[in-house]
Amino acid sequence: MTANQQKNPKEKAKPFLFSEFCKGCGRCIEACPKNCIVIGQDINTFTGLIPIKISLENCIGCSLCVNACPEPYALAMSTEEMREREEREQSKNKGAGATFSDPSEMFGLDKSPLPKAKKAIDEEMNLPISGPQILKGNYASAIGAILSGCRHFYGYPITPSTEGAELMAKLMPQLDGIFFQAVSEVATVNIMYGTGGAGLPSMTFTSSPGFSLMVEGISYMIGSEIPGVFINIMRGGPGLGNIAPEQSDIKLVCNGLGHGNTHAVVLAPSTPQEMLDLTMKAFELSFKYRNPVIVVADGYLGQMTGKVILPKKLKKPAIPEWAVYGDKEHRANLMCSIYLTEKDLEDHNHYLDRKYDEIKKNEQMADLYKCDDAEVIIVACNTPAQMAKGSVADLRSKGVKAGLFRPMTLWPFPIDKFKTVLPRARHIVVVEANSSGQLEDELRLNLNRSQVTVHPPIHNVRRCGGILPSQQEITEKILSLKLKEV
Amino acid sequence: MSNVNNSNNPNPTRAFYNKFFRHAQGAGVKGYSNHYCPGCGHGVAQKYLAESISELGIQDKTITVSPVGCSVFMYYYMDTGNTQAAHGRASVTALGHKFANPGSVVISYQGDGDLASIGLAEIVSTAQLGIPITVIFINNAIYGMTGGQMAPTTLMGQRTSTSPNGRQPIMGAPFKIAELISNLDGPVYVERVALFNAKERTKAKKAIKKGLKLQMENKGFSFIEVLAECPTHLKISALESEKWVQEKMLPMFPLGVKKDLFAEGAEAGAGAGTGATHTNNFNLTAPTFDAKKVFDIVTGGNDETVPRYAKGVFPKHLDPKDVSMKLAGSGGDGAQTAAMLIAQSAINEGHDATHIPSYGPESRGGTSYADIHVAAEEVLSPASPTPQILIAFNGPSLMKFGPTVANGGIIIYDSSVVTNAPSFKQAKVYGVPFAEIAVKLGNAMVKNIVALGALQAASKLYPEETFLTAVKTALKSKPKFIEVNEKAFREGMKAIH
Structure with missing residues (x-):
């Protein structure tokens, strides 16, 4: 222990006990080769514990007792001058209302304040002008992530999301970014927790069973306020289900992101173009609110190729001031979801609630297609929304005033916009690819929470198991509603 | 506590906080x-x-x-x-x-x-x-x-x-x-x-x-x-x-x-477990954000604008707004590639297009279907349950999807593998020996391009240059295959009478 060696040869450093911080375990007793230390007799008034007792008579200043002590500040090596100073301090502090001395003097601590990081601003750079690209939905999403500045991709292969990971495996090395195939989805989300905690954008592609495994980590990310983007290409369930498209996770992503008071923005693209646009939006929102963001698509959309126009700019993200990046500027930061005292945790949840309210106020997104005069409002998202769009055209050609209300954020549900179509609506038809009506439940919950108690009847067209509701099924269902009788 | 250690202090400095405010x-x-x-x-x-x-x-x-x-x-x-x-x-x-x-x-x-x-x-x-x-x-x-x-x-x-x-x-x-x-x-x-x-x-x-x-x-x-x-x-x-x-x-x-592996006197690699060992393998350079470089990487350098041979005119003779197609075969027939080329052609002409693949659970040799839509403005429903054009690469595909083809539609099938095709009254049916023509050209792989040529000739969806440009762009990194693909396309066209 070179640092322990005496600098002043005239004076031998000896141990000094800050008895308030000694729990009396006695590990120093065994360590001392000269038997200078014994179990104490006197109860310390601050702690109610019985500290050890040191006699310096035979002490050779070996410091083995200090090395054996499990406490950070209970035992220190001291010069005679330091000891005298400390003893004077301690004698001053005797009696009622006494305090104990700060060990920082004896330990020679640097008292400069902890570093504080500055707010940093992302850079934006112009991309070359280009014509439309033709891209698979999964690819479009991966490219959107890259243009948002994501250079850290973690994932575990699962159909039908794998093309996204495969493209990242190809592109990330060319970008000097990281592609890492983790041991599981559980590991994936926790690697994202680390990288997101370091303040950098990271993402994964997964599909329903894989997403289920990630929700524990997502709860931690929400609790610790760590950003990260999850692309969930939903497939048929429950259990292994199959690899065909479903919208089986709407309930999970809107109301079941792991334990505790958890919510995340859920974006629902319906074309390859939106796979790119909404992935970019996901990164923006994830950092704006320091929260994970989920993009849900069905297997059809992940596999679907279409026309995609690239944005004009790409982003180079800065290290945010809150990050645990591993440098001096950010040294004081902490990523943590523990709030041990009840009141602190209640406050933290109220803080999260305020954040959720802010998101609900600012981020509701919906696309309204021919809703202006619509008497039949179809509610659908992802590929079923495209089927419904086809059906709106069918119905209009048959004289039915149909329109499509397409939520682009499923959480928060765009209820404010939905309320604008209600006055003319005589029927609501929710079209979705799951058997339990998960999108319909979101609609009903949000109507209820918005105090909308009177609304037109809500009908449904649902297919599942990998079968999407077809344009024809939607049209037939709506034509069967005996529209004139309403 | 940082690295300050005044000269008179016998205690080692330690990376503990001065005071534990979080405790x-x-x-x-x-x-x-x-x-x-x-x-x-x-x-x-x-x-x-x-x-x-x-x-x-x-x-x-x-x-x-x-x-x-x-x-x-x-x-x-x-x-x-x-x-x-x-x-x-x-x-x-x-x-x-x-x-x-x-x-x-x-x-x-x-x-x-x-x-x-x-x-x-x-x-x-x-x-x-x-x-x-x-x-x-x-x-x-x-x-x-x-x-x-x-x-x-x-x-x-x-x-x-x-x-x-x-x-x-x-x-x-x-x-x-x-x-x-x-x-x-x-x-x-x-x-x-x-x-x-x-x-x-x-x-x-x-x-x-x-x-x-x-x-x-x-x-x-x-x-x-x-x-x-x-x-x-x-x-x-x-x-x-x-x-x-x-x-x-x-x-x-x-x-x-x-x-x-780094003990004093140890040879590099000594004391390892089994197999190869990783040492000093983590030397990451900072990620790239250079706009031109990123653009080239994500697009494959595809910033060409190609001529619109159809001058933006939509093939209204097939449908006023939206032509739906299905390509059906087995894995390896090239149905998905052909579908992609059709979508690319439409997008090059300034139209919208979508392509959805669907496969059987087998990794190789299972069914491989593609639904394609080409729309003047926007593809609404991307599925093709009643296609206007069907290309069938084998008998089962023809039997399965032939009856679904819309009235007045077009069916093209590989007559080198389907020998006794049934008749479909609602559609115009062409038997073209995709595989046979491809084999004659010395490359069985190009049978999907033969099919594409036949599609062009039978449907006049877009001018032949539109398709050939899409084919050439797709083969940019493999230019030696351009010639045989071009031949295949023209032979496919010729086979439609």
């Missing part, structure tokens, strides 16, 4: 003492860690990851970047930090319940990866924080609250983690140390410091198992618990270096 708001003695029970080995190990960080001058770039268990509150004490991780996941969270900033020094400090039980998959895979992080594994043979339950490292016969009659064979034998990790290819340094006497404590400090140093030097993954005392749950005194570790734990968990 019960720093109130009273808690502001200066840890939350551990009297005599706990954690406090000793953390002191050595904090000293090592200061001595190596890495405090500013260090990130300490503390998971769940008694190690959970490391962030109260360590004056470094701090991340608190989920139970068992500290090693992969550490990995996430290291990936984000390869220049940082990342420490995953985990207990036995965390690392050796719920986090086994994470620690084994991270160790095998060999990325330079340092894992400190505190093995005290028991669950501390949850109140003295059986750990994976609990000794045979040892009584805990979940092994009230002592650990029985049915509960398995204690996990020798250092040995397990040392048998992996990834780590460069694995040692088991203890804290029960001054000599072992000196070795423990040295090992911890060495693990950090190897990370600083980018040498690789290091793993230090520390046999620690838990007097509270062993229900004995601190001094007795030191003896317990020495007498009971040592026979099961022998101390010493288990693997060290």
